[in-house]
Amino acid sequence: MGDNENSQATEKLKVGMYWAASCGGCDIALLEIGPHLLDLIQIADVVFWPCAADFKYQHVADYPDGYIDVCFFNGAIRTSEQEELARLLRKKSKSLISFGECAIDGGIPSLANLKTVEGIFDASYHNTPSIDNPDGVEPQPITLVEQGELEIPVFYQQVLRLKDIVQVDYEIPGCPPQGDRVWEAIVAVTGGAVPLTNSAVKVACFDKSVCDECPLEKKLEKIKEFKRPHEVRPEPDWCLLEQGIVCMGPATRSGCGALCIKGGLPCRGCYGPSGTVEDQGTAMVSTIASLLDATTEDRAKELIDQIVDPVGTFYRFSMASSHMKTAR
Amino acid sequence: MISPSGEVAMSNSDAYPDDEIRIGVFICHCGGNISDVVDVKRVADEIGSMPDVVRVSGVFPVDAPPTAGTESSIERAVVLSETEMFLCSDPGQARIEKRIKEYNLNRVIVAACSPTLHEMTFRRACARAGLNPYLFQHVNIREQVSWVIEDKEAATQKASRLIRAAVDRARYLEPLDDRKIPIHDAALVIGGGVAGLKCSLDLAQRGIDVTLIEKSDVLGGRMLELGTVFPTDEDARELVGALVKGVQENPKITVILNADLKDSTGSIGDFNTTVVVKKDGGEEDVEVHSGVIVIAVGLDVYEPRDGEYYYGKSPAVIGLLDLQKMLRDNGKLEVNGKPVKSVAFLHCVGSRQWEDVHEPQADGKINDYCSRYCCTAILHSAVEIKERFPDVEVYDFHEDIRTYSRGHEEIYTRSGELKVKFIRFDPHRPPMVQKDRKGEAALTVKCRDRLTFGEDLEVPVDLVVLGTGLVAKDMTTLIDLYRCSRGADRFLLEAHPKLRPVELAAFGLFLAGSVQGPMDITETTAAAAAAASKAAALVSQGIIELDPFIAKVNEDLCTGCKTCLIVCPYDAIQRDDEKEIAVVNEALCTGCGTCVAVCPSNAIQQFGFNDDMVVTEILALLGVETNSRAGVEAEEAIAAV
Numbered sequence: 001m002g003d004n005e006n007s008q009a010t011e012k013l014k015v016g017m018y019w020a021a022s023c024g025g026c027d028i029a030l031l032e033i034g035p036h037l038l039d040l041i042q043i044a045d046v047v048f049w050p051c052a053a054d055f056k057y058q059h060v061a062d063y064p065d066g067y068i069d070v071c072f073f074n075g076a077i078r079t080s081e082q083e084e085l086a087r088l089l090r091k092k093s094k095s096l097i098s099f100g101e102c103a104i105d106g107g108i109p110s111l112a113n114l115k116t117v118e119g120i121f122d123a124s125y126h127n128t129p130s131i132d133n134p135d136g137v138e139p140q141p142i143t144l145v146e147q148g149e150l151e152i153p154v155f156y157q158q159v160l161r162l163k164d165i166v167q168v169d170y171e172i173p174g175c176p177p178q179g180d181r182v183w184e185a186i187v188a189v190t191g192g193a194v195p196l197t198n199s200a201v202k203v204a205c206f207d208k209s210v211c212d213e214c215p216l217e218k219k220l221e222k223i224k225e226f227k228r229p230h231e232v233r234p235e236p237d238w239c240l241l242e243q244g245i246v247c248m249g250p251a252t253r254s255g256c257g258a259l260c261i262k263g264g265l266p267c268r269g270c271y272g273p274s275g276t277v278e279d280q281g282t283a284m285v286s287t288i289a290s291l292l293d294a295t296t297e298d299r300a301k302e303l304i305d306q307i308v309d310p311v312g313t314f315y316r317f318s319m320a321s322s323h324m325k326t327a328r
Numbered sequence: 329m330i331s332p333s334g335e336v337a338m339s340n341s342d343a344y345p346d347d348e349i350r351i352g353v354f355i356c357h358c359g360g361n362i363s364d365v366v367d368v369k370r371v372a373d374e375i376g377s378m379p380d381v382v383r384v385s386g387v388f389p390v391d392a393p394p395t396a397g398t399e400s401s402i403e404r405a406v407v408l409s410e411t412e413m414f415l416c417s418d419p420g421q422a423r424i425e426k427r428i429k430e431y432n433l434n435r436v437i438v439a440a441c442s443p444t445l446h447e448m449t450f451r452r453a454c455a456r457a458g459l460n461p462y463l464f465q466h467v468n469i470r471e472q473v474s475w476v477i478e479d480k481e482a483a484t485q486k487a488s489r490l491i492r493a494a495v496d497r498a499r500y501l502e503p504l505d506d507r508k509i510p511i512h513d514a515a516l517v518i519g520g521g522v523a524g525l526k527c528s529l530d531l532a533q534r535g536i537d538v539t540l541i542e543k544s545d546v547l548g549g550r551m552l553e554l555g556t557v558f559p560t561d562e563d564a565r566e567l568v569g570a571l572v573k574g575v576q577e578n579p580k581i582t583v584i585l586n587a588d589l590k591d592s593t594g595s596i597g598d599f600n601t602t603v604v605v606k607k608d609g610g611e612e613d614v615e616v617h618s619g620v621i622v623i624a625v626g627l628d629v630y631e632p633r634d635g636e637y638y639y640g641k642s643p644a645v646i647g648l649l650d651l652q653k654m655l656r657d658n659g660k661l662e663v664n665g666k667p668v669k670s671v672a673f674l675h676c677v678g679s680r681q682w683e684d685v686h687e688p689q690a691d692g693k694i695n696d697y698c699s700r701y702c703c704t705a706i707l708h709s710a711v712e713i714k715e716r717f718p719d720v721e722v723y724d725f726h727e728d729i730r731t732y733s734r735g736h737e738e739i740y741t742r743s744g745e746l747k748v749k750f751i752r753f754d755p756h757r758p759p760m761v762q763k764d765r766k767g768e769a770a771l772t773v774k775c776r777d778r779l780t781f782g783e784d785l786e787v788p789v790d791l792v793v794l795g796t797g798l799v800a801k802d803m804t805t806l807i808d809l810y811r812c813s814r815g816a817d818r819f820l821l822e823a824h825p826k827l828r829p830v831e832l833a834a835f836g837l838f839l840a841g842s843v844q845g846p847m848d849i850t851e852t853t854a855a856a857a858a859a860a861s862k863a864a865a866l867v868s869q870g871i872i873e874l875d876p877f878i879a880k881v882n883e884d885l886c887t888g889c890k891t892c893l894i895v896c897p898y899d900a901i902q903r904d905d906e907k908e909i910a911v912v913n914e915a916l917c918t919g920c921g922t923c924v925a926v927c928p929s930n931a932i933q934q935f936g937f938n939d940d941m942v943v944t945e946i947l948a949l950l951g952v953e954t955n956s957r958a959g960v961e962a963e964e965a966i967a968a969v
């Protein structure tokens with residue numbers, strides 16, 4: 001990391017963190033590095049972090065290009081504001097890192113891609129029983145008021161990933177990413193172990209799927225019935241999927257340490273697709289389909305019908321990376 | 329760089345570095361078969377002017393829009409796009425070879441007829457010019473375009489789109505080598521009926537050592553139970569006896585009786601089969617090592633259910649096999665010691681069943697197929713009865729008469745001459761067999777006759793012979809061991825009835841005789857001879873070359889989740905317990921691609937069909953520019969507001 005070495009000797013690294021379409025959990029996850037937060041402050045100055053400190057967009061705009069060494073970007077892109085900030089932060093940062101599933105694969109917000117904007121607006125502003133909107137008002141990008149024009153961000157047709165907008169250097173998966181892993185990644189990027197620029201390389205995780213870290217064993221048995229986690233007490237030591245509990249492990253990137261499974265729950269898929277897989281949902285569908293204890297179509301259908309909300313289950317964190325794209 | 333339609337601007341092959349992808353596209357007129365409909369010159373021009381693709385990084389370019397510094401090298405370039413009257417002709421092939429050398433081509437695309445016809449032709453042409461044959465890509469613009477599309481414009485566009493997709497795919501082609509697998513010089517034949525016997529003899533005659541295993545304590549199979557057989561009127565036991573003698577006397581054939589399959593490992597060229605042999609009250613395991621295996625376990629005769637056509641309720645209702653036993657060795661035609669004066673034959677018992685008429689079999693399915701031997705077997709027996717017992721009345725209740733084979737129609741004609749009485753029933757109202765209440769005979773057959781005016785007949789008879797059909801054996805162990813596929817009729821399926829008859833889909837395994845469906849002796853021996861010659865041809869090659877399109881596990885991505893183990897139809901994947909990953913057995917893999925599709929980690933790729941190729945091809949067919957998808961979408965999404 002040649003260009004970094006000199007600057008490091010003289011001045012501290014500059015880091016930033018931004019939230020786009022996200023729940024705020026990633027900001028908290030950054031805090032989860034715990035005592036290492038003090039280490040981070042030792043080596044770095046925070047120059048932008050809307051969640052924690054009072055920086056204005058104008059501050060960032062005033063920075064020279066490439067001023068921020070490492071910028072963590074969490075959240076997906078749903079509005080023009082988020083796109084603008086993505087482009088701005090790209091320009092101002094040496095290394096732009098997608099932090100968490102929303103930025104990488106769309107995350108939970110991208111489940112909204114299953115609906116059209118019209119559908120979303122209908123639900124949000126018209127058809128939900130608790131809504132009182134007799135004039136049928138919808139937010140408009142530009143509203144004329146006495147004092148002039150009021151502008152709010154434009155709501156896009158679909159949720160996009162950060163890498164759909166700008167070039168991304170690294171991706172730290174997870175919803176949210178695990179603290180220990182995040183610290184390792186920070187050390188690697190800030191310490192010069194890896195170059196600041198790269199092409200969306202995944203760090204703070206492994207290439208293999210969660211099954212690799214999972215302590216449970218397969219018996220090579222096929223699925224005879226699907227059950228939801230609250231309906232059964234799973235047999236210990238036996239692969240949950242084979243027991244009929246939908247576990248996203250086979251289609252999910254590892255790095256979490258199989259936390260949920262060790263806690264007695266199936267993997268929800270929060271690290272996104274593993275290896276070179278793009279579309280986590282289809283990967284899971286093909287796995288599940290091949291494990292059904294069914295030799296006829298009717299039986300297969302009967303089993304599949306037992307899975308509650310398949311799309312929401314298989315794409316819970318990665319709809320924006322699905323080949324299905326968006327509702328039209 | 330290009331001047332399409334045959335003219336080439338650059339001729340100095342040294343000008344191109346080897347690591348650049350240089351594609352030659354050849355488009356065939358096929359006389360006028362293609363060019364009468366597809367404007368091949370225009371297609372050549374369009375392909376010739378396809379822009380070169382700029383290298384982008386990442387597994388799928390979608391993930392990473394081009395970044396500064398990686399744009400320099402050209403990923404693929406069509407350096408040549410030309411047409412030819414008949415590419416498969418000698419001059420056509422010579423032209424491809426010449427161009428490969430002239431322009432240092434490292435990918436060749438031919439757009440012509442179906443790859444089934446000439447893919448090998450062009451692969452060989454590439455090989456002759458020093459190009460790895462798997463750097464060749466075939467596009468079918470005849471069967472899939474000019475022969476099926478009348479509209480010339482649409483056909484031309486489709487041809488162009490298909491070739492574009494091939495061009496995009498071609499950049500991911502890799503040089504591959506055929507798999508070379510040595511074949512152990514011996515065969516295992518399972519089943520000692522006429523099929524197994526004939527097959528063993530034919531194999532031995534070609535100098536191959538044969539082990540023939542038979543489940544029962546005697547060789548001969550079903551034929552041991554028959555009398556004289558159609559169409560030659562020979563004695564079944566004499567016929568098969570000659571084969572048995574030949575087998576027993578042949579030093580190259582080892583016969584193991586009372587033997588059943590227990591286990592089998594290995595694959596083409598190197599099968600190791602464990603056989604359990606019953607001996608002096610005990611059992612013993614015997615190992616058989618062979619390069620090929622022929623399955624000839626035959627089939628079963630349909631056993632009518634209790635009460636079906638009064639079967640089981642009266643000794644005067646019997647099956648065809650019982651009649652054979654009765655008639656053979658000059659047997660008498662009698663029931664309980666009383667001579668029979670009238671006989672009724674019923675066709676299609678246990679065959680050609682209808683959902684709404686017949687009860688399903690144990691597996692829930694009806695037997696809707698035709699058993700093929702019974703019509704002739706019935707009429708053959710009818711003729712035999714008429715000839716030996718001229719006073720006996722013979723009635724034939726049929727739905728149809730299917731004496732389709734050579735020499736069979738004559739038996740039908742002869743039965744008419746001998747005054748066998750034919751009654752045709754409606755399959756939805758099959759005849760009813762009852763006790764004869766008038767006491768004229770043992771039984772009555774009630775039926776509405778479709779050959780007259782729909783007359784309701786009641787025919788008193790002393791004997792009813794059910795034309796029992798043929799059903800597949802319980803082959804659970806066999807199917808498990810060899811991963812055979814079965815048809816809906818439960819018989820084993822060939823890899824392809826026309827292109828790969830008598831072969832199972834897994835290599836080195838063959839089917840002989842009635843194990844693959846109802847057959848008479850003539851058909852059985854023909855199939856057995858075919859299986860023998862295919863098996864012998866394979867063994868005598870010593871080494872076989874299999875195409876390289878097999879699956880391979882990426883150790884860095886495989887988690888050892890075993891999903892692929894469960895789905896591989898050929899048991900070609902094992903788990904390496906030490907490394908905790910899956911491993912594909914190269915000899916067993918047929919390249920079916922199932923595991924590739926299911927692996928949730930993309931840890932298995934198939935040579936010749938990796939994700940890059942398939943995805944790129946699909947995107948190109950859909951008209952999506954591969955390296956700008958993300959950007960385009962972002963813009964679309966934004967513009968849409």
Ligand SMILES: Cc1cc2nc3c(=O)[nH]c(=O)nc-3n(C[C@H](O)[C@H](O)[C@H](O)COP(=O)(O)OP(=O)(O)OC[C@H]3O[C@@H](n4cnc5c(N)ncnc54)[C@H](O)[C@@H]3O)c2cc1C
Pocket residue numbers: 518519520521522523524541542543544547548549550551554556557558559587588589624625626627629648649652701705708840841842843847848849850852
């Ligand atoms: C009533 C009747 C009349 C017929 N009449 C005629 C006729 O007139 N003319 C004609 O051409 N055809 C006739 N056929 C058809 C003829 O019988 C068959 O075409 C022929 O017998 C099929 O031979 P195969 O070797 O395929 O099977 P089979 O003769 O059934 O032989 C299979 C052999 O495999 C053995 N086997 C089974 N399982 C195993 C195992 N797991 N391991 C080892 N060995 C095993 C069996 O014991 C048997 O010996 C008739 C059939 C029937 C039922």
Ligand code: SF4
Pocket residue numbers: 675676677679680697698699700701702703704728729730795797
């Ligand atoms: S061969 Fe004749 S009797 Fe046998 S199933 Fe076919 S049609 Fe029926």
Ligand code: SF4
Pocket residue numbers: 881885886887888889890891892893909910926927928929930931932
């Ligand atoms: S399905 Fe894929 S990850 Fe699982 S064992 Fe097979 S190759 Fe490995």
Ligand code: SF4
Pocket residue numbers: 878879895896897898899900901912916917918919920921922923924934
């Ligand atoms: S491609 Fe995969 S599933 Fe198919 S035979 Fe080969 S290993 Fe088995």
